[in-house]
Amino acid sequence: MSADWKNFRADPRRIEQRIKELSQFGANREGGVSRVAFSDADVEGRKYIRSLMEKAGLKVRVDAAGNIIGHREGRNPTLPVILFGSHIDSVPHGGNYDGDLGVLGALECIELLNQQNFVTAHPLEVIVFSDEEGGLTGSHAAVGELSQEALQIKSHSGKTIGEGIRFIGGDPDNLQSAKRNPSEILAYLELHIEQGGILEAEKINIGVVEGIVGINVWNVTVVGFANHAGTTPMNQRKDALLAAARFVDSVNYIARSIRGRQVATVGTIEAQPGAPNVIPGKVVMSLEIRDLEKSKIDLVFEKVKESSEKIAADTGTTISFAALDVTAVPAPTDQRLRKIIQEAATDLGLTTKLMPSGAGHDAQNLARIVPIGMIFVPSVGGISHSPREFTTASDMANGASVLMQAILKLDENGL
Numbered sequence: 079m080s081a082d083w084k085n086f087r088a089d090p091r092r093i094e095q096r097i098k099e100l101s102q103f104g105a106n107r108e109g110g111v112s113r114v115a116f117s118d119a120d121v122e123g124r125k126y127i128r129s130l131m132e133k134a135g136l137k138v139r140v141d142a143a144g145n146i147i148g149h150r151e152g153r154n155p156t157l158p159v160i161l162f163g164s165h166i167d168s169v170p171h172g173g174n175y176d177g178d179l180g181v182l183g184a185l186e187c188i189e190l191l192n193q194q195n196f197v198t199a200h201p202l203e204v205i206v207f208s209d210e211e212g213g214l215t216g217s218h219a220a221v222g223e224l225s226q227e228a229l230q231i232k233s234h235s236g237k238t239i240g241e242g243i244r245f246i247g248g249d250p251d252n253l254q255s256a257k258r259n260p261s262e263i264l265a266y267l268e269l270h271i272e273q274g275g276i277l278e279a280e281k282i283n284i285g286v287v288e289g290i291v292g293i294n295v296w297n298v299t300v301v302g303f304a305n306h307a308g309t310t311p312m313n314q315r316k317d318a319l320l321a322a323a324r325f326v327d328s329v330n331y332i333a334r335s336i337r338g339r340q341v342a343t344v345g346t347i348e349a350q351p352g353a354p355n356v357i358p359g360k361v362v363m364s365l366e367i368r369d370l371e372k373s374k375i376d377l378v379f380e381k382v383k384e385s386s387e388k389i390a391a392d393t394g395t396t397i398s399f400a401a402l403d404v405t406a407v408p409a410p411t412d413q414r415l416r417k418i419i420q421e422a423a424t425d426l427g428l429t430t431k432l433m434p435s436g437a438g439h440d441a442q443n444l445a446r447i448v449p450i451g452m453i454f455v456p457s458v459g460g461i462s463h464s465p466r467e468f469t470t471a472s473d474m475a476n477g478a479s480v481l482m483q484a485i486l487k488l489d490e491n492g493l
């Protein structure tokens with residue numbers, strides 16, 4: 079216990095070596111991985127992580143949702159655990175860093191404590207959430223919100239989520255047992271690559287995440303009148319695609335005209351009947367709005383709706399909205415944890431920037447029951463969900479060192 083914990087620093091070579099080892103499982107030809115949840119590659123990757131956990135002396139268990147949990151005793155077993163980790167499943171044709179860094183960075187912290195013979199007051203737990211990319215499955219279960227319907231959804235592996243959970247050693251019939259008791263967890267911390275290009279472009283070492291944006295999605299249907307493209311004069315048309323074009327433009331304009339970092343996107347569009355010589359009678363498109371504040375999402379949506387009424391009147395069409403998913407509410411990180419992460423980075427001589435996460439993470443589910451904190455490190459070129467995803471060894475080590483120092487500060491001072 080004599081070692082001064084403020085000197086604990088992650089080893090960039092060890093992290094890089096392990097990223098390389100993990101990337102063998104599900105390796106794709108482009109240099110990344112296709113390690114989708116519940117595949118054979120997922121099982122092999124999990125076995126590898128489990129072996130690292132066991133070698134590091136963690137007591138390992140797999141919960142009913144297939145989450146792998148490695149426990150390290152604290153000096154005071156009555157204290158709540160400090161929980162940290164991420165995921166190792168990938169999207170199809172994914173990269174070697176998304177999620178993987180959070181898991182290997184968490185294990186790096188355990189290695190450092192072992193090397194220094196340091197026992198924290200709080201028990202520590204490293205967690206590998208199951209099926210993050212397929213819908214935050216493991217973390218939904220950890221907060222008691224994995225529905226029976228979700229178990230029926232077919233995953234990229236070809237198995238349903240229920241079958242997949244069983245395949246990786248979980249028990250979909252007993253999901254309640256995976257639910258965590260909030261009083262047993264002091265905080266959840268996650269290290270992750272940024273998946274955007276801001277940190278790299280601004281030459282900043284560490285992103286202190288303000289929160290994970292809420293994502294609301296609608297189906298938008300424009301109904302006009304399909305008619306002959308040769309014989310219908312321009313002033314007698316009810317062109318659904320023309321209305322849709324104006325709609326796409328207005329969504330972009332509205333999102334930009336309000337102060338803030340909200341984003342709004344029309345990402346899919348389909349015109350019917352879809353022939354060069356027919357005026358489109360119907361268009362179906364998507365509308366997605368993201369922000370850290372629910373009120374901002376609502377404001378953008380209200381303005382989009384208002385504008386759509388005007389477009390509909392001008393074009394002789396109707397425009398209607400059907401909510402597809404308006405349940406992904408914004409998840410702010412805990413202010414005290416932001417401060418701890420910020421101070422940890424500053425003590426290490428690293429620069430920081432407070433930033434939102436535009437992508438979803440398991441932390442957003444955990445936020446419903448415990449305080450969460452997230453640490454971002456730069457992604458080269460802002461590339462993610464691609465074999466070209468890359469983060470340098472020194473950036474990875476910086477992130478793991480910040481995670482280590484944040485855990486130790488939290489351990490010493492509590493929240």
Ligand SMILES: [Zn+2]
Pocket residue numbers: 165176177210270439
């Ligand atoms: Zn991820």
